[in-house]
Amino acid sequence: MNRELKRVSIVVMLMFVALLTSTTIIQVFQADSLTADARNTRTLYDGYSVERGAILVAGNPIAQSMPVADDYKFQRTYSNGPLYAPITGFTPINGSPTGLEHALNGELSGTSNAQFFDKINSLITGQNAKGASVEVTIDPLAQQAAWDALGNLTGSVIVTEPKTGRILAMVSKPGYDPNLLTVHDNQKVTDSYESLVSDKSNPLINRATNALNPPGSVFKLVVVTAALESGKFTPESTFPNPGTFQLPGSSSIVINSGGGTCGGGDTVTIATALRLSCNIPMAELGLQLGDKAIRDTAEKFGFNTDYSIPLNVSQSAYPLELDDAQLALSAFGQTSVRATPLQMAMVSATIANGGVEMAPNLIDQILAPNLSPLQSFEPRTLKRVMSAETAATITQMMVNGVRDGAASNARIDGVNVAGKTGTAENAADDPYTLWFTGFAPAEDPKYAISVLVEDGGGLGQTGYGNLLAAPIAKQVLEAVLNK
C-alpha cells in the first residue's frame, strides 16, 4: 500500500503547490492590476483614510490634505486651483481621481511598491500611513506668465526645457476650480461635476496633453525635417511657384495664405516657403517626398505613439492611409493630421536640442513623508530624430521666420527667437485653430514653447497664428527670459 500512498502524497503536495501558486499570483503578480480595477471599492476607501501626500511646485503645495473633523478625516485642498488644475486634477469623494492625483495615486496615497518599507514601518510603529509628496517640474513664474498671456482665450500654453524635457508651464483654458469637486458632500460634487461636463467649452480637458487639433503650418517643421533628412533636398531646393495649385485627382485648389505666389519669382526655395509659411511649395514638396517619409519622421517625433508624463498624453496622429490629394494637404498639417500642444512643443524642443528628443516629464522627484527622496527623475533621452546639421539649418529658417517672416509678432528685442506659426482650418464654417511653436534664445535654447488657441481666438476665420498665438508666446518668453 505504501507505493500507492507515496503517489497520493505527491498528489496532495501538488494540490497545495497549486494553492500556493494561485495565492502568490493573486497577491503578488495581479495585485497591482486588481488594486487599480475601477470596481475595487477598497482602493477607493483607502484613498480617504490616509493622509495623501502633497503636490509641490518649487516647494510650495498646490494640492494638500488638510485635517478636518469629519468621517473622511482629510480635506483635499488646492491652492491656486484653476491655475494648476490641468496638472493636479482632483480627488473626489465619489469617483476616480484625475490628473496627477490619478496618475500618481499609488505614490500619493502611500500604496505604491516604492513605499513598501514605509508601510511596514507604519505597521510596526502604529502611526497612520502617509502618502508620498510629488515635486513637479513646473516653474511658478512661467506658469503664471503663461496663464496671464493666454488671457480669456480658449487654448493652451506649454513651456519645456529642450535639454531636459522638463515641463515648466502647462496651462489650459477655460479652467475650473478643483476645490469645488473635493468638498465632502456627494450632491455638491455631483452637481459641480455635471455642470463642468455639460459645459460646451470642456473645461475638464487638459488641452496641453489631450486636445487634438489640426496643426496646420506648424507641421511644416516636420515635413522640412523629413525633406532635409532624406538627403534629396536642401533649404535651397526650388519648386514651381504658382498662385494656385490643383490637388492631384481632385478638383480642389490649394492657395497660399493671403493669396498670390510665395514671395514672387517663378520658383521658390524651401527656406523661403518655411519663412513665409507658404502652402503650395509644401504641397509640392510633400508629393515628392511621399507619405512614408513624412510619416516616419512624424513618428520619430512621437506622432502615433502614446506616452505618459505621467499624465496620459493623447496620441498625435499622422494618418496611415493617404491618397495624393490628402498627402499634399498633410504636408501643411491639414486633412486628418492632429497634434497636441505638447507634441508640437516636443518638435520645437527637439530642433532646439540639436535634433535629440528628450522625454517630456512633469515630475522632479517623489518625496517620502519624511522628505527623503523616494524616486528622482533624471532627464531621459528618447532618440535622435535628426542630425545636428539639419537641426541647425531648421533653427536658422525659424529664426528668419520670426525676424522677417510669418511669425514676426514673436520678435523680442535683443533675443533671437526661433518660431513657426500655424493657422489650421477645421470644418468648412468652423473657426480656425491658431498655433505658435518655437524656442529661445536660438543660439542656446533654454525654453521651448507651444501655444494653441482654439475657436479662432474669438475671431472666427479672420484670426491667424501670427496675430493671436505669436504675441502670447512672446509675452511668456519675455517673462521667463527676464527672470
Place this chain on the structure above:
Amino acid sequence: MMPPSNSRGTATDAGHRPQSAKPGRVRRLHLPQKLRNLELFLLLIACGINAAAVVLVQLGALGHIDTTLVLLGAGLSVLVLCMHVVLRLVARDADPFILPIASLLNGIGIAMIYRIDIANGDAGWESAAVRQTVWSALAIACAIAVVLVIRNHRVLFRYTYVAGFIAVVLLLLPLVPGLGREVSGARVWIGIGSFATFQPGEIAKIALAVFFAGYLVRNRDSLSMVGKRFLGMRFPRLRDLGPILVVWALSMSVIIFQRDLGTALLYFGLFLVMLYLATGRLSWVLLGMSLFLGGAIIASQTLGYVNGRFTNWLDALNPDVYGASGGSYQLVQGLFGLAKGGLIGTGLGQGRPDITPVPQSDYIIASLGEELGLAGIFAILALYLLFVARGFRIGFAGNDDFGKLLGVGLSFVVALQCFIVIGGVTRVIPLTGLTTPFLAAGGSSLVANWIIAALLLRLSDTLRNQPRLVV
C-alpha cells in the same frame, strides 16, 4: 481510571498489567512523556498566538481591548488543555502536532470571525464569534469523548456497514420535508425551528471514511485481483463495479438534489483515493474520474447553477459576469481583498474584509489573506499540510490495513476540502460552497473536523504502541 486496553503496550505490558490503578499511575508518573511535553509546549504557543490575534483584532478594529471575547478565547484554551490532559492519560503516544495545529487554526478562525462581527456591529448571541466559540467547545468535547470512548480504532471495523448506513441517512436528512433548510441555493442543512442549523453532510464524511475503509479492506481482493487486461491496465469485472457506481450515483444526487458541487466532489474524491490505496489499481481512478467528469459535464450543461459556477470561474472579471445575478461579484471581491493584502497584509482589524459577501465562512481564507497577507496564507497552508502529513504518517507507519486506510482517508478529506474551497476562492477550480476546515464559521464543520482530529490522535497512539511484526 480505565483498565488498560489491549491496544496499548507491548505484549508483555498489555496482558499482565495489574488491574489496580495505583501501580499504573505510578508508572505513568515515572515515564517521561516526551511527546506530550512537546504537545504542551506547542499548545501553549498556539494559545498564545490565538490570544494575541484576538487582542490585535480589538486594537486594530476597535482601538481598545475589550475583555468579553478575550475571556471566551481563554475558555477555548482551557478546553484544548483539557484535551491535552486527557491525551496524557489515555493516548500518551498520540501525535504531538495534531492538537496544537487544530487549536491554532480554530483560534485564528475565531479571531477573524470576531473581526467581521466588529465590522458588522454584531454582539452577544448575534455575534458569529460567540457562537463559533460555543461550537468549538462542543466540538472539542466531542473530540475528547471520541478519544475516551474509542480506545481501539479496530472497533470501528465492526461497524463498517452501520457507518455506511449512517452516512446515507445523514446525507438524506436535508431532503426530508420540514427538516431540511436551503441556504444560498444549496439544500444541505437541517434545522429544528429557527435555531440549531446543522450540516449533516460534514459528519457524513467521517462515516463514509469509516465505511470505505472497512468495505475496501474486506473486498480489496476481488476488486484488485480479477479483471481483464486492456491497454496495459487491468480493468475490473462488471459485477465488481457495484460500489463505485453506488458512490458515483450518491455524488451525482448530491449535485442534483442538494445542489452542492463541492460536497459531491469531496465524497467522490475521498472514495477514489481510498479505492486506489486499497487496490493499487490506477484503472479504478481513471474509471472513477471519467464517470465524475462525465457527470459534471452533463450537470454543467443541464443545471443552471453548475454552468454559472464555470462561467464565473473562467471569466470572472468580465463586467457582464460580474454584474449578473449569481455572477462573479463575490469571487472578484475576494480577489480584491487578497490583492489588498499583498505580501504582508493590512494587519488584523485593519483591512476591509467585510466588503466581500460571507467573509466569515466560505470566504474566510480571503479575509485572512487580506489582513495577514500572502505570508499569513502560506503559514495557514503550511499548517494544513503538516496536519495532513501527520495523518499520512499513520498510513506509512501503520501495520493494519484498516487503520492505515482510515488514517489516510480522514487526512485526505481535510486536504481535499482545503483544496476545493481555497482553490475555489483563488480560481484554481470553480468556486463551490464548502467550509475551510477548523477556520470557517460553522458548527457542523467544527464538530466534524475535531472528531477527525480525535480519530487521527487515536490512530497515531495505537500505531506507536503496536509491536512491529518481524516476519
